[in-house]
Amino acid sequence: MRETTLPDTTARVPHAATQQSQLSNPTTPTDEGPKASVRNWLGLAVLMLVVLVVSIDNTVLSFALPEISRELHPSGTALLWIIDIYSLVLAGLLVTMGTLGDRIGRRKLLLIGAIGFGAVSVYAAFSTSAEHLIAARALLGLFGATLMPSTLALLRNLFLNDTERRLAIAIWAAGFSAGAALGPIVGGWMLEHYWWGSVFLINVPVIAVLLATGLFLLPESRDPNPGRLDWTSVFLSIAAMFTLVYGIKTLAAGGQAPAGVAFLVGGLALGYLFVRRQLRAENPMLDMHLFTNRVFSASIAANLMSVLAMAGMVYYLSQYLQLVLGYSPLNAGFYLLPGLFATIASGLFAVRLANRFPLRVLIPVGLGLSMLGFATATQLGAHSSVWLLVGAFFMVGLGVGLAETLTNDAILASVPPHKAGAASGISETAYEVGALLGTAILGSVLTAAYRNGLTVPEGVSGADSAAAHETLGGALDVAAGIGGSVGDQLTEAAKVAFSHGADLTSMAGAVILLGAVLITVISLRKSHA
Numbered sequence: 439m440r441e442t443t444l445p446d447t448t449a450r451v452p453h454a455a456t457q458q459s460q461l462s463n464p465t466t467p468t469d470e471g472p473k474a475s476v477r478n479w480l481g482l483a484v485l486m487l488v489v490l491v492v493s494i495d496n497t498v499l500s501f502a503l504p505e506i507s508r509e510l511h512p513s514g515t516a517l518l519w520i521i522d523i524y525s526l527v528l529a530g531l532l533v534t535m536g537t538l539g540d541r542i543g544r545r546k547l548l549l550i551g552a553i554g555f556g557a558v559s560v561y562a563a564f565s566t567s568a569e570h571l572i573a574a575r576a577l578l579g580l581f582g583a584t585l586m587p588s589t590l591a592l593l594r595n596l597f598l599n600d601t602e603r604r605l606a607i608a609i610w611a612a613g614f615s616a617g618a619a620l621g622p623i624v625g626g627w628m629l630e631h632y633w634w635g636s637v638f639l640i641n642v643p644v645i646a647v648l649l650a651t652g653l654f655l656l657p658e659s660r661d662p663n664p665g666r667l668d669w670t671s672v673f674l675s676i677a678a679m680f681t682l683v684y685g686i687k688t689l690a691a692g693g694q695a696p697a698g699v700a701f702l703v704g705g706l707a708l709g710y711l712f713v714r715r716q717l718r719a720e721n722p723m724l725d726m727h728l729f730t731n732r733v734f735s736a737s738i739a740a741n742l743m744s745v746l747a748m749a750g751m752v753y754y755l756s757q758y759l760q761l762v763l764g765y766s767p768l769n770a771g772f773y774l775l776p777g778l779f780a781t782i783a784s785g786l787f788a789v790r791l792a793n794r795f796p797l798r799v800l801i802p803v804g805l806g807l808s809m810l811g812f813a814t815a816t817q818l819g820a821h822s823s824v825w826l827l828v829g830a831f832f833m834v835g836l837g838v839g840l841a842e843t844l845t846n847d848a849i850l851a852s853v854p855p856h857k858a859g860a861a862s863g864i865s866e867t868a869y870e871v872g873a874l875l876g877t878a879i880l881g882s883v884l885t886a887a888y889r890n891g892l893t894v895p896e897g898v899s900g901a902d903s904a905a906a907h908e909t910l911g912g913a914l915d916v917a918a919g920i921g922g923s924v925g926d927q928l929t930e931a932a933k934v935a936f937s938h939g940a941d942l943t944s945m946a947g948a949v950i951l952l953g954a955v956l957i958t959v960i961s962l963r964k965s966h967a
Contacts, residue, residue, distance in 0.1 A: 474606075478596045481655045482606050485589045486613045487648045488548065491555065491641050492582050493617025495524065498625035498637045501756050501767045505634040507911030512568035514885045514908045518877060519572050521753065525873045526683055527579030528586070530676035532867045533724055536587030537667055544588040545658045549649060551584025556645035563635035574638075586866050595659045605789075611846045612785050614869075623775065626768030671723040674712035679871070681705035683878050728864065733797070736961035737845040738864060740801050742872040743954035744841045747808045747947055748781070749876030751815070751834055754884050754940050755827060761910045762933045763824060773824055777831035784839030791840075797848055798962035802955045804841030808834045809951035815944035819937050830944075883946045887939030895927040910936045 499521060507517065539547040558581060562574035593610060597603040628636040685701030688694050716722040729735045752774070759770035784804075791800055811833030817826060849865045888910065894903045898920065906913035906928060913932035917925040 473599050474597050474602050477655060480651075481596045481657070482593065482609065484648060484652050484655050485593055485610065487644055488552075488585045488589050489610060489613035490617040490620065491644050491648075492528075492586060493614040494621040494624070494640060495578065495582070498621035498640065501621075501625045501760070501771060502629060502634040502637050503757060504760050504767075504911045505629060506568075506571070507909050508915055509634060510565075510568045510571065511912070512909075514889070516568045516572065517909055518881050518885065520568065520575060521877045521881070522683060523572050524575045524579045524582070525749075525871075525877070526680060527576050527676075528582045529867055529871045529873075530679045531580060531583035532587055533675065533864075534667075534672045535583040536591070537723060539584075539588050539591065540660055541667070543658045543660045544591050545652065545656045547584050548588035548592070548656070549652055551581045551588075552645050552648050552652070554581035555585065556642050559638045559641040559645075563638040565635065590866065592656055592659060595657055607847060608786065608789055608843060611843050612782050614842075621771075623768070623771045626766070626771035629767040666721055668715075668719060668721070668723050671712060671715055671719070674708055674715065675723070678705050678708035678712055681708060683875075686878050686882055689882070724864065732961050733848055736801070736958045737797075737848040738868045739961075740805060740841050740954060740958050741845040741849070741865060742868040742875075743805060743951060744808065744838045744845070745869050745872030746876040746879070747812065747834055747951055748838045749873040750880030750943070750947055751812070751831060751876075753877045753881050754943055755815075755831060757910060758818065758827070758936070758940055759824070761914060762936055763822075765824075773828055774831060776828055777833075777835035780832050780835035781839035781842075784836045785843035788840050788843040792844060792847075797844055798959070800844055801841050801848075801962065802958050804837045804839075804844070805951055805955045805958060807837030807840065809837070809948050809955065811835075811837065812944045812948035812951060816941045816948070818940045818944070819934075822937070879950075880943050880947055884936075884939045884943045887942045888935050891935040891938045893931050893935070895924055895931065897924040898928060906932060 503517065503521075506512065506520065512520065535547065535551075555578060558574055558577040562571060562578065565571040565574055589610065590607075593603070593606055597606045624640055625637045628640065681701050682705030685698050685703075685705055688701055689698030712724075713726055716724050716726045729738075755774065756770060759765045759773060760767060765773065788800065788804075811830045814833065815827065815830035846865060889907050892907055892913070894906055898906070898916070902916045902920070906916045910932055914929060917928040917932065919925075920928065
C-alpha cells in the first residue's frame with residue numbers, strides 16, 4: 439500500500455489578529471479550513487478505539503482487585519502498584535513518545551504500539567503472581583504511551599476546519615468517559631463468568647479492529663523539523679515522577695517516614711533539574727514557556743485535579759461496593775454508571791454552556807460540583823445505603839465532565855497553533871498524572887487509614903493479623919478461614935475500618951478539589967477566558 443504523508447497542520451501560524459483573538463477568547467468558534475470527508479470521520483472512529491482501550495484499562499482493573507487479592511495475595515503496597523505502575527509509565531513516556539512519533543510517523547508509532555499493547559494484554563491475563571502482573575502493567579503503560587500522543591496529533595490532521603475540529607476533540611474527550619463507563623460493566627460481566635485475567639483480554643479484539651482499519655483510514659503525519667531527542671530529559675522526567683510516587687507510597691506504608699521524605703525530596707530535585715534543562719535547551723522536550731499563559735496553566739491544573747478525583751473515587755468505591763456492601767462486580771459496575779454517564783452528558787452540554795458563560799466561571803463550578811460529591815461521600819459507613827454512594831459519584835461525574843471538556847479545549851485554544859503539538863502532549867500527560875495521583879494519593883490515604891483503624895479481635899494469630907492489616911480482601915479471607923464468632927468479629931471490624939478509611943479519603947479528595955477551585959479562580963480572574 440502506498441503511504442500518504444500529510445503535512446503537520448500543527449505548525450501553521452495564522453494571521454496575528456486571528457491568533458490574538460483565539461488567545462483572548464479560546465471558546466470563540468470559527469469556521470476556517472476545508473470540511474472533513476466521510477473518510478475523515480471514519481478515521482475519528484478508529485482513533486476512538488485507542489481512547490476506549492486506554493480508558494477502559496484505567497477503570498476495569500479496579501473491579502478485579504478483590505479477586506486478584508484472593509488469587510495472587512499481594513501486599514497492600516503491591517496492590518497499589520498493580521494499579522499505579524500503568525499510569526506511572528504511561529505519564530512518564532507520553533512526551534517522549536510524542537517526540538518519537540514526530541520522527542518516525544505518528545500512524546506508524548500508533549500501529550506499533552497497538553501490536554505491543556495487544557500482546558502484553560495476553561501476558562497480563564495469564565500472570566501467576568503480583569510481580570508478573572506489575573511487570574505486565576508496566577509494559578502496558580509503555581505501549582499505551584505510544585498510542586495516546588498520536589491520537590490528538592492525527593485528529594488535527596484529519597480535521598482542518600476549526601469548528602469540526604472542536605467537535606472532534608469533544609467527541610475524543612468523551613471517549614475517555616465512555617471507556618470508563620464500559621470498563622466496570624464489561625469487566626463486571628467478565629468477572630462473573632471468567633477468571634480475573636479475562637479483563638485484560640477485552641483489549642485484544644479492539645486492538646485487532648484498530649490494526650485492520652487504521653492502516654487504511656488514518657493518514658501518516660510527521661514533523662519535518664522535530665529537533666534532537668534529548669535522552670537526559672527523558673531520564674529526568676521518568677525518574678522524577680517515579681521517585682515522587684514511590685515517596686508517597688513509602689509514607690503511606692507507615693514506619694518509614696525518613697525514607698519517604700527522602701524520596702519526595704529527591705523527586706522534587708529531579709523535577710527541578712528537568713524544568714531547568716527544558717528552559718535552557720534549544721529544542722526542549724517540554725516547552726515550559728507554555729505555562730506562562732494563565733489560561734493554559736489553570737486549565738492544566740484543573741484537568742489534572744478532575745481526573746485525580748475520578749480515578750481516586752473509582753479506586754475505593756469499587757472495593758467498597760463489592761467487599762463492604764457485598765455486591766457482585768457486575769452490579770457494582772451498574773451502580774457507578776449514573777456517575778459515568780453524568781460525565782459524558784455534562785461534557786457534551788459544556789459546549790453549549792461555553793457559548794453563554796466564561797471559562798473563569800464554568801471550570802471552578804465543575805470542580806466545585808466534584809468537591810461536593812466528595813463531601814457527600816464522607817458519610818459512608820459499613821452499612822450505608824448504596825444510594826448515598828451513587829449520589830456522591832453522580833456529583834463528581836457532573837463536575838469532572840464539565841471541567842475536563844472545557845479544559846481540554848482551552849489548553850489547545852490558549853496557545854499559538856504551532857505550539858499545539860506540545861500543548862496536547864502536556865494535556866495528555868496531565869490526564870495520566872491525574873489518574874496516577876488519584877490512586878497514589880487517595881489510595882495511600884485509604885491504605886494508611888485502614889491499617890491504623892483495624893482492631894483485630896482476640897484469638898487471631900500474628901500471621902493472620904498481619905494478613906488482615908494488608909487489605910480488606912485479605913481480612914475477609916482470614917475471617918472466612920477462622921469462621922465462628924471470631925471470624926464474624928474480624929469481618930465487621932475490617933468493614934468498619936475500611937469504611938472509616940473511605941470517609942477520610944473522601945475528605946482528602948474534597949480538600950484537594952477545594953484547593954483546585956481556589957487556584958483556578960485566582961488564575962483565571964484576570965484573563966479574558
